[in-house]
Amino acid sequence: MSSREIISAAQVDDRLFVLGDGKGGVPAPVSIDSQQIRALNLVHALFELGKLKKDDGLCVVGAGFAGLTVAAYAAARGARVTVLEKRVSPLKLQRECGHRWIQPYAVAWPEYSLDFADANFPVLNWQAGLAQDVVAQVEWRWEALRARFDIQVETLVTGVRPEGSIVHYTDSSGTPRELRVAATVVAVGFGLEAHGSYWEEDGFEAPRLRGHLKFAIVGLGDGALADVLRIRLGKPEKWLTEAARLLEPMREELSDIENPLFLRQGEAFSEPLERGYEKLQPALMKALDPLFRHRIRSDTHVTLLGTEHSPFSARANALNRVLLWALLKMDTAGFQYVPIQKKSEPEEAGKNTVRYVDASGTTKELTAHHLIRRFGPTEETLKQQFPKLAEGLTGRQLVTGDRSVWVDGPELALRPSDASRDLVSMYIVLDEAELQRAKAKRFVDCRCAWWLEDRYARFLAENSHLVEHLIKLRERKDPRPPSGSGSPFNACRVRIARERLDAVGSMFQVLDDFLIEFIPEDEP
Numbered sequence: 134m135s136s137r138e139i140i141s142a143a144q145v146d147d148r149l150f151v152l153g154d155g156k157g158g159v160p161a162p163v164s165i166d167s168q169q170i171r172a173l174n175l176v177h178a179l180f181e182l183g184k185l186k187k188d189d190g191l192c193v194v195g196a197g198f199a200g201l202t203v204a205a206y207a208a209a210r211g212a213r214v215t216v217l218e219k220r221v222s223p224l225k226l227q228r229e230c231g232h233r234w235i236q237p238y239a240v241a242w243p244e245y246s247l248d249f250a251d252a253n254f255p256v257l258n259w260q261a262g263l264a265q266d267v268v269a270q271v272e273w274r275w276e277a278l279r280a281r282f283d284i285q286v287e288t289l290v291t292g293v294r295p296e297g298s299i300v301h302y303t304d305s306s307g308t309p310r311e312l313r314v315a316a317t318v319v320a321v322g323f324g325l326e327a328h329g330s331y332w333e334e335d336g337f338e339a340p341r342l343r344g345h346l347k348f349a350i351v352g353l354g355d356g357a358l359a360d361v362l363r364i365r366l367g368k369p370e371k372w373l374t375e376a377a378r379l380l381e382p383m384r385e386e387l388s389d390i391e392n393p394l395f396l397r398q399g400e401a402f403s404e405p406l407e408r409g410y411e412k413l414q415p416a417l418m419k420a421l422d423p424l425f426r427h428r429i430r431s432d433t434h435v436t437l438l439g440t441e442h443s444p445f446s447a448r449a450n451a452l453n454r455v456l457l458w459a460l461l462k463m464d465t466a467g468f469q470y471v472p473i474q475k476k477s478e479p480e481e482a483g484k485n486t487v488r489y490v491d492a493s494g495t496t497k498e499l500t501a502h503h504l505i506r507r508f509g510p511t512e513e514t515l516k517q518q519f520p521k522l523a524e525g526l527t528g529r530q531l532v533t534g535d536r537s538v539w540v541d542g543p544e545l546a547l548r549p550s551d552a553s554r555d556l557v558s559m560y561i562v563l564d565e566a567e568l569q570r571a572k573a574k575r576f577v578d579c580r581c582a583w584w585l586e587d588r589y590a591r592f593l594a595e596n597s598h599l600v601e602h603l604i605k606l607r608e609r610k611d612p613r614p615p616s617g618s619g620s621p622f623n624a625c626r627v628r629i630a631r632e633r634l635d636a637v638g639s640m641f642q643v644l645d646d647f648l649i650e651f652i653p654e655d656e657p
């Protein structure tokens with residue numbers, strides 16, 4: 134997507150923008166990683182098209198991962214940012230979650246490897262971990278940025294009414310206030326589920342000392358598949374990376390199966406996907422056999438209930454789909470899929486009994502000690518909190534951002550003319566010899582801010598051959614290919630250049646230590 138397309142999708146009026154919740158456009162799995170990518174792309178587009186400039190005021194409504202990332206990156210680019218958040222603290226949903234494993238490239242697999250644990254974002258960066266640990270990493274960086282850029286945060290906001298450049302809200306003391314800004318970004322997130330949050334602790338992935346539990350799980354999205362896998366395989370941090378490693382030899386073939394089907398839905402998606410898996414069946418089953426032999430649990434049984442003929446949905450990520458397919462083939466004693474009738478929600482029918490209507494219309498019952506419903510939020514949060522604002526988005530494709538921005542787009546591709554902005558937001562891998570060659574071309578270390586001053590921008594624009602050389606170095610050294618990764622915050626998420634590659638780690642482990650290796654030595 135180009136900057137203009139991103140702005141068009143998010144813009145309600147000249148100064149008001151809504152960061153999409155993934156409901157519109159292509160049905161794609163939503164992750165913390167994809168929320169941040171959407172946020173970074175929107176801010177990039179706002180600055181690129183002049184909707185937001187240095188020293189402009191920006192109001193961000195919502196302090197989830199997306200809202201905080203919008204605020205952090207806009208502040209880093211020079212905007213004066215105020216965040217309005219209804220809850221007492223940001224990231225509240227994930228703060229106490231110790232059973233969900235967050236991996237920054239899980240949604241992008243098999244196009245990208247899971248070997249990398251670092252999200253490599255220019256702001257609010259984090260590494261793979263349990264949700265509560267990811268929150269701790271992001272909060273640490275957020276507090277450092279708040280102090281550095283004087284980001285104002287109002288908590289317990291009870292209402293927001295954006296009108297162009299003026300935001301009316303009620304603060305935590307009940308006092309009506311008015312905020313005048315150049316732009317407002319609404320990033321209120323996905324809302325809460327009606328039948329228990331995906332992030333709530335339940336302990337189902339833990340082994341049982343005695344007894345055998347049966348589960349009925351309703352839904353075909355990523356949350357439902359994740360629950361099937363953790364209940365049958367145990368804690369995801371124990372097997373997720375191992376599964377990706379075992380499937381690494383087939384990653385290119387799996388990508389060839391997945392990519393042509395991206396824009397399809399329903400049977401047009403699931404049937405060719407299954408045919409592709411069937412062709413790879415011997416290799417897939419051989420690869421995953423060691424994992425399943427050691428991980429499949431004997432103390433649980435899962436019945437997955439879904440409204441499609443096949444359980445393979447575009448709303449789930451590819452690795453979960455492959456593992457679910459393998460469970461159907463290799464775990465017949467502990468897992469089954471049952472298609473159910475649409476518009477007929479399974480319900481508890483007495484102790485340890487779940488009643489449902491199958492695809493033929495017949496009412497049936499099954500034994501289940503726990504019924505887990507994974508339908509997502511009951512209503513879009515935007516419509517709940519800002520109904521008049523949401524009316525302006527009718528028929529508009531919101532910015533899904535996770536897969537749709539991975540399509541090459543000329544306006545967001547990394548070109549030499551974009552170097553002054555985008556090279557600051559990327560990491561370039563240089564080994565010691567390449568670093569010395571770069572320095573021999575009159576480049577030296579320089580401590581700098583988050584953006585380059587105009588004289589450095591002009592220098593880079595005049596030396597496009599060097600920019601192209603650095604891009605080639607990144608393509609050769611980072612196994613995650615740039616093809617199909619159109620935005621600068623996906624295409625350019627690689628690692629930092631410093632004195633020695635093996636002594637680096639993550640660029641943003643210490644926010645103040647931002648060194649860039651492409652400043653001419655004759656500049657002060």
